[in-house]
Amino acid sequence: MTEQTTVAPLSSLSPAELEAFLASQRTAYTDLQNRGLKLDLTRGKPSAEQLDLCNELLSLPKGHKDASGTDVRNYGGLSGLPELRAMFADLLWVEPEQVIAGGNSSLTMMHDCLVQLLLHGGPDSPRPWSQEETVKFVCPVPGYDRHFTMLASYGIEMVPVAMHEDGPDMAAVRELVKDPSVKGIWVVPTYANPSGAVCSQEVASELASMETAAPDFRIFWDNAYAFHHLTEDEAKSADIITLASGSGHPNRPLMFASTSKITFAGAGVAFFAASKANVDWYLGHQQFASIGPDKVNQLRHIQFFGSADGVREHMARHRAILAPKFAAVDDALTSALSGRDVATWSKPSGGYFVNLDVLDGTASRVVELAKGAGIALTPAGASYPHGNDPDDRNIRLAPSFPVLDEVETAMAGVATCVLLAAAEKLSGTQG
Amino acid sequence: MTEQTTVAPLSSLSPAELEAFLASQRTAYTDLQNRGLKLDLTRGKPSAEQLDLCNELLSLPKGHKDASGTDVRNYGGLSGLPELRAMFADLLWVEPEQVIAGGNSSLTMMHDCLVQLLLHGGPDSPRPWSQEETVKFVCPVPGYDRHFTMLASYGIEMVPVAMHEDGPDMAAVRELVKDPSVKGIWVVPTYANPSGAVCSQEVASELASMETAAPDFRIFWDNAYAFHHLTEDEAKSADIITLASGSGHPNRPLMFASTSKITFAGAGVAFFAASKANVDWYLGHQQFASIGPDKVNQLRHIQFFGSADGVREHMARHRAILAPKFAAVDDALTSALSGRDVATWSKPSGGYFVNLDVLDGTASRVVELAKGAGIALTPAGASYPHGNDPDDRNIRLAPSFPVLDEVETAMAGVATCVLLAAAEKLSGTQG
Numbered sequence: 001m002t003e004q005t006t007v008a009p010l011s012s013l014s015p016a017e018l019e020a021f022l023a024s025q026r027t028a029y030t031d032l033q034n035r036g037l038k039l040d041l042t043r044g045k046p047s048a049e050q051l052d053l054c055n056e057l058l059s060l061p062k063g064h065k066d067a068s069g070t071d072v073r074n075y076g077g078l079s080g081l082p083e084l085r086a087m088f089a090d091l092l093w094v095e096p097e098q099v100i101a102g103g104n105s106s107l108t109m110m111h112d113c114l115v116q117l118l119l120h121g122g123p124d125s126p127r128p129w130s131q132e133e134t135v136k137f138v139c140p141v142p143g144y145d146r147h148f149t150m151l152a153s154y155g156i157e158m159v160p161v162a163m164h165e166d167g168p169d170m171a172a173v174r175e176l177v178k179d180p181s182v183k184g185i186w187v188v189p190t191y192a193n194p195s196g197a198v199c200s201q202e203v204a205s206e207l208a209s210m211e212t213a214a215p216d217f218r219i220f221w222d223n224a225y226a227f228h229h230l231t232e233d234e235a236k237s238a239d240i241i242t243l244a245s246g247s248g249h250p251n252r253p254l255m256f257a258s259t260s261k262i263t264f265a266g267a268g269v270a271f272f273a274a275s276k277a278n279v280d281w282y283l284g285h286q287q288f289a290s291i292g293p294d295k296v297n298q299l300r301h302i303q304f305f306g307s308a309d310g311v312r313e314h315m316a317r318h319r320a321i322l323a324p325k326f327a328a329v330d331d332a333l334t335s336a337l338s339g340r341d342v343a344t345w346s347k348p349s350g351g352y353f354v355n356l357d358v359l360d361g362t363a364s365r366v367v368e369l370a371k372g373a374g375i376a377l378t379p380a381g382a383s384y385p386h387g388n389d390p391d392d393r394n395i396r397l398a399p400s401f402p403v404l405d406e407v408e409t410a411m412a413g414v415a416t417c418v419l420l421a422a423a424e425k426l427s428g429t430q431g
Numbered sequence: 432m433t434e435q436t437t438v439a440p441l442s443s444l445s446p447a448e449l450e451a452f453l454a455s456q457r458t459a460y461t462d463l464q465n466r467g468l469k470l471d472l473t474r475g476k477p478s479a480e481q482l483d484l485c486n487e488l489l490s491l492p493k494g495h496k497d498a499s500g501t502d503v504r505n506y507g508g509l510s511g512l513p514e515l516r517a518m519f520a521d522l523l524w525v526e527p528e529q530v531i532a533g534g535n536s537s538l539t540m541m542h543d544c545l546v547q548l549l550l551h552g553g554p555d556s557p558r559p560w561s562q563e564e565t566v567k568f569v570c571p572v573p574g575y576d577r578h579f580t581m582l583a584s585y586g587i588e589m590v591p592v593a594m595h596e597d598g599p600d601m602a603a604v605r606e607l608v609k610d611p612s613v614k615g616i617w618v619v620p621t622y623a624n625p626s627g628a629v630c631s632q633e634v635a636s637e638l639a640s641m642e643t644a645a646p647d648f649r650i651f652w653d654n655a656y657a658f659h660h661l662t663e664d665e666a667k668s669a670d671i672i673t674l675a676s677g678s679g680h681p682n683r684p685l686m687f688a689s690t691s692k693i694t695f696a697g698a699g700v701a702f703f704a705a706s707k708a709n710v711d712w713y714l715g716h717q718q719f720a721s722i723g724p725d726k727v728n729q730l731r732h733i734q735f736f737g738s739a740d741g742v743r744e745h746m747a748r749h750r751a752i753l754a755p756k757f758a759a760v761d762d763a764l765t766s767a768l769s770g771r772d773v774a775t776w777s778k779p780s781g782g783y784f785v786n787l788d789v790l791d792g793t794a795s796r797v798v799e800l801a802k803g804a805g806i807a808l809t810p811a812g813a814s815y816p817h818g819n820d821p822d823d824r825n826i827r828l829a830p831s832f833p834v835l836d837e838v839e840t841a842m843a844g845v846a847t848c849v850l851l852a853a854a855e856k857l858s859g860t861q862g
Contacts, residue, residue, distance in 0.1 A: 043506070051495070051504040058727070059490045064482070073482040073695040075474070103534055104725045111720035115546050119561065119585060130550065130561055146719070153719040154550060264504040267727035288577070288584040289542035294535045294725065296489070296698035 009341035010422055018427050025420040029369065032413050037374035039410040044193065044352035045401040046265050046318075053317050054263045054304065061299040072295035078283055080269075081298040088271050090308040091227065092257060093239050099273045100282060102293045106258040106270035107146060110220060113254050113272075116285045117183075117218065118154060123251055123277045125216040129183060138176050138185035140168040142355060142383030142394050144193040147186045147222070151385075157181075158385035163195050167203030173210070180213035184220060190237045191225040194383050194396040195355045196348025204238030209247035219244075219253040225351040226257055227315045230323050233349060241273065250275040259301060261352065262314065269293075269301050325399040328407045329354050336415030342422035345397075354397040355383075356414075362421040363392045365430070369417035375410050440772035441853050449858050456851040460800065463844050468805035470841040475624065475783035476832040477696050477749075484748050485694045491731040503726035509714055511700075512729040519702050521739040522658065523688060524670050530704045531713060533724045537689040537701035538577060541651060544685055544703075547716045548614075548649065549585060554682055554708045556647040560614060569607050569616035571599040573786060573814030573825050575624040575653070578617045582816075588612075589816035594626050598634035604641070611644035615651060621668045622656040625814050625827040626786045627779025635669030640678035650675075650684040656782040657688055658746045661754050664780060672704065681706040690732060692783065693745065700724075700732050756830040759838045760785050767846030773853035776828075785828040786814075787845075793852040794823045796861070800848035806841050 013021060064073050066081050079085065080101025089096040102109055116122075118130040129135050135156045139148060140163035151158055159182070161172040168187065176182050187207070189199035199207075207219055221240050229235065240253040251274070259268035272282060305311050330347055333356070337343050346355040358366055363380035370377045378396045381389035397414070399407045424430045444452060495504050497512050510516065511532025520527040533540055547553075549561040560566050566587045570579060571594035582589055590613070592603040599618065607613050618638070620630035630638075638650055652671050660666070671684040682705070690699035703713060736742050761778055764787070768774050777786040789797055794811035801808045809827045812820035828845070830838045855861045 045506050048502060051502065054504075055495070058492060058495060061489060064486070064489060071479060071482065073485075073698060075476050075691070075696040077697075105721050108721050115550070119546070119549060146722075150719045153716065260506070264727060265506040266508075266723050267504060267725045285584065288581045290536050290539050291577075292697050294698045294728065296695060297725065297728070 007339035009339065010419075010426055011341060015427075018423060022420070022423040022427050022429065025416065025423050028416045029373065029420050032373045032416055035374075037409065037413065039374060039402055039406050039413075040376040041398050041402065041410055041414075042376050042378045043401065044261070044398045046261055047321065047401050047403065049321050049403070050318055050400070051264060053314070057263060057300050057304050060303050061296065062303060064296070064299070066295070066299055066302065070295070072299045075291045077292045077295055078287060078290065080293055081295055081302065083302050084269065084298045087302070087305060087308050087311070088257065089273070091311060092223070092255065092271070092273055094241055094255070094273045098241065098276065098279055099271055100279060101298055102270045102272060104260075104267055104270065104294070104297070106222070106224065106256040106260070106272075107150075109270050109272045110222065110256055111150060112286065112289075113220070113282065114150065114154065116281070117216075120285065122216045122218065123281050132181060132183075134181040136179065136182045138168070138173055138182060139385050140185070140187065140192075141385070142194050142396065143186060144188060144222070145378075145382045145387075147220070148385045160385055163192060163197055165197050167197060167199035168207070170203055170206050173207070177210060177212040177214070177217060182212070183214050183216065184218040186220045186222065188222045188224060189240070190223055190235055191228055191348055191351025193224070193351065194346075194353035196346045196351050196353065198235040198350075199238055201238050204240050205243050205247075208240055208243035208249060208252065217252055221253045221255045223255060223257045224261070227311060228261060228352065229315065229319055229350045230326055231349045235350060241275065245275065251278050254278060262311065262318070263301065263304065267297065269298055322400060324404055325407045326354065328404060329397060329399050329411050332408060332411030332415055336412065337418060340419065340422070343418050352398060352400050354399065356395040356397050356418075357393050358395060358418050359422045359425055360391045360393050362418075362425050363389060363395050365421040365424065366395060366414070366417045369420060370414055373413055373417070375413050375417075377414070438770035440770065441850075441857055442772060446858075449854060453851075453854040453858050453860065456847065456854050459847045460804065460851050463804045463847055466805075468840065468844065470805060470833055470837050470844075471807040472829050472833065472841055472845075473807050473809045474832065475692070475829045477692055478752065478832050478834065480752050480834070481749055481831070482695060484745070485735065488694060488731050488735050491734050492727065493734060495727070495730070497726070497730055497733070501726070503730045506722045508723045508726055509718060509721065511724055512726055512733065514733050515700065515729045518733070518736065518739050518742070519688065520704070522742060523654070523686065523702070523704055525672055525686070525704045529672065529707065529710055530702055531710060532729055533701045533703060535691075535698055535701065535725070535728070537653070537655065537687040537691070537703075538581075540701050540703045541653065541687055542581060543717065543720075544651070544713065545581065545585065547712070548647075551716065553647045553649065554712050563612060563614075565612040567610065567613045569599070569604055569613060570816050571616070571618065571623075572816070573625050573827065574617060575619060576809075576813045576818075578651070578653070579816045591816055594623060594628055596628050598628060598630035599638070601634055601637050604638070608641060608643040608645070608648060613643070614645050614647065615649040617651045617653065619653045619655060620671070621654055621666055622659055622779055622782025624655070624782065625784035627777045627782050627784065629666040629781075630669055632669050635671050636674050636678075639671055639674035639680060639683065648683055652684045652686045654686060654688045655692070658742060659692060659783065660746065660750055660781045661757055662780045666781060672706065676706065682709050685709060693742065693749070694732065694735065698728065700729055753831060755835055756838045757785065759835060760828060760830050760842050763839060763842030763846055767843065768849060771850065771853070774849050783829060783831050785830065787826040787828050787849075788824050789826060789849050790853045790856055791822045791824050793849075793856050794820060794826050796852040796855065797826060797845070797848045800851060801845055804844055804848065806844050806848075808845070
């Protein structure tokens with residue numbers, strides 16, 4: 001194990017040194033396998049400890065009427081309860097009438113929007129998107145796999161662009177939107193999945209104001225992690241709706257958010273926010289599909305939070321649980337990989353993911369090795385359209401769900417897999 | 432008021448008698464207006480008293496795990512909780528694996544199916560329905576307005592057929608389905624909205640087995656009132672899924688149900704049941720739109736009901752509240768209209784509606800008169816595609832929401848409006 005005291009880039013090792021290193025990592029990996037682990041870093045799910053923060057919801061609401069006297073148990077109220085809309089309008093910097101409080105899934109609201117764009121088009125579409133010969137979306141990568149699979153399911157072409165630390169690569173975006181078949185872009189503006197990037201005011205402003213060949217270009221602004229800070233330096237999401245309105249494209253952004261990672265992941269409330277014309281458009285179609293959302297659950301959330309500040313205070317309690325796990329990821333990777341020049345990783349100040357880039361061509365192997373040692377990772381390439389990472393480099397780590405101990409154990413294991421895969425690659429051997 | 436002692440068909444009155452009758456009804460109507468009523472018989476909403484039956488739900492669930500140990504607070508489980516699926520499989524006479532427990536709205540599940548048929552087609556579609564030149568649906572009338580408005584919103588042509596006491600007019604249906612562009616039919620099989628008709632085994636069997644030109648013909652079997660009996664003579668819904676499977680068309684029926692009129696109208700659980708191929712098809716698309724339904728609410732329902740028998744017992748409590756209201760409707764109409772030959776109405780043994788047919792050409796006037804007296808009725812024609820009742824005859828009465836007193840008052844008022852409109856019509860005067 002002498003090579004662990006000489007921390008040199010793997011690529012700088014002599015063939016003999018590399019062979020010794022490979023042998024040592026094989027031993028380490030065998031040890032890892034022998035531990036019989038069963039750990040899961042695949043999905044951005046809140047942990048039981050986080051969910052416990054909200055157990056009061058299980059016995060709410062008290063009573064069955066909201067402040068206006070509406071019996072929340074009955075039908076109706078397609079836009080959601082006014083108090084909850086106002087609370088999240090405050091948090092999202094929009095007007096209450098621009099916010100719809102819906103069911104338990106913002107993904108469903110995104111899907112609703114996409115389906116209606118396909119079948120009817122938007123307020124400024126020349127025709128339904130399904131009648132276009134080709135529809136393309138700009139997809140910042142790495143990105144959220146469910147965005148990509150949704151587009152793929154409708155045959156929408158995905159054009160990847162790089163996601164930088166301040167948002168999508170705007171030089172690339174500017175070029176792409178000259179094509180009238182490019183109808184939209186996905187953006188996770190705050191603590192992006194998986195890179196943790198925060199879209200800057202400048203990038204947001206350019207997204208809002210740029211000329212696009214398609215008159216009905218849409219920014220699917222999935223602000224899933226708007227309030228999900230990991231440090232006291234809280235990023236503020238750019239106000240895309242005001243920016244777009246101010247630059248003459250009020251209907252361009254469709255904003256989504258939810259309490260899925262604030263209260264209960266599967267039983268929260270989702271929000272849609274947009275221009276008045278888009279809100280009318282959304283409700284105009286939604287009225288045929290629903291008599292209204294679950295208002296009992298909305299009242300539950302109103303009573304649980306109390307106010308927008310209540311949401312902010314609640315998020316600090318999530319941070320206290322999550323921040324040590326993210327620190328553990330960074331510690332494990334730093335301790336094992338520092339100086340080896342075989343991986344880089346993000347140090348997010350919010351959100352649910354760490355983005356790990358390993359030696360080109362080894363991401364799939366790392367995931368395979370981890371699986372062999374009982375550590376489930378998201379499939380390599382999952383953060384790319386069609387699961388295709390052309391460099392086979394990217395791995396999304398989701399440390400929120402396991403307890404801290406398990407995160408530490410799992411990440412030490414992942415680091416071993418990264419080193420072993422890199423050594424295999426550099427030495428031209430495998431398995 | 433002497434004419435009220437001589438109960439003769441209005442059409443048999445002499446001109447002088449009719450004039451006197453008209454005058455007396457105008458007086459009665461003025462009296463009605465002077466009462467300053469504000470009553471609403473428009474929608475099939477449960478009353479506060481019915482909703483109170485389920486207030487225990489407001490402080491459920493106890494704990495946060497289902498019988499299998501799943502933490503219902505977290506993401507996942509697109510098919511819904513197994514226990515709840517099994518409970519409603521029992522009630523709907525299907526296998527648990529044929530049932531999906533979803534969100535709070537069966538209308539949304541119908542819409543999901545329609546949208547996927549449009550964008551992808553079904554398991555046996557030659558192409559997506561949106562790529563067909565024309566798509567037509569057979570619409571039994573009178574029927575449920577939200578079925579029709581959903582079809583209209585996607586430009587689907589609606590072909591009305593008569594709804595008889597045993598289901599849709601099969602002679603007409605048989606002819607229509609020879610047209611390959613006829614892709615489906617809506618059926619509310621049990622206590623139909625609004626006629627209260629119950630689809631017989633024979634009609635169901637023919638719907639399931641008939642030859643259709645479209646290989647992907649679909650029966651949207653909206654069993655919204657499957658358990659909603661008003662008498663002890665409980666109608667059994669025909670088992671459309673087994674019938675269709677047995678006759679070689681397993682994918683034809685799509686069954687929908689919900690607890691919207693069992694627990695909380697806006698916060699219940701909806702169900703989709705169909706062949707295995709259809710369930711796979713549904714989930715295969717739904718996976719792109721949702722990470723799973725609100726399982727906390729599903730656990731709440733499991734604990735509240737306890738078992739399928741718990742659901743049946745609970746429905747008896749609804750019946751105790753609803754049956755007197757339906758009796759009040761019948762009493763008011765019988766007392767005022769009997770022998771006048773200006774109206775017929777249904778005496779449903781279940782469901783949420785009374786179907787009132789008035790003198791041809793007077794339904795709109797009756798609704799207008801009622802509105803003028805503070806009694807809100809569903810717009811005339813609402814039970815027809817595009818709101819167009821060619822005979823202007825049909826009015827849907829929904830007596831569930833108001834308290835019993837109000838139902839009695841409102842229905843006496845409606846009867847006055849029916850008589851006044853008929854007298855106006857027969858005497859060739861109005862207003």
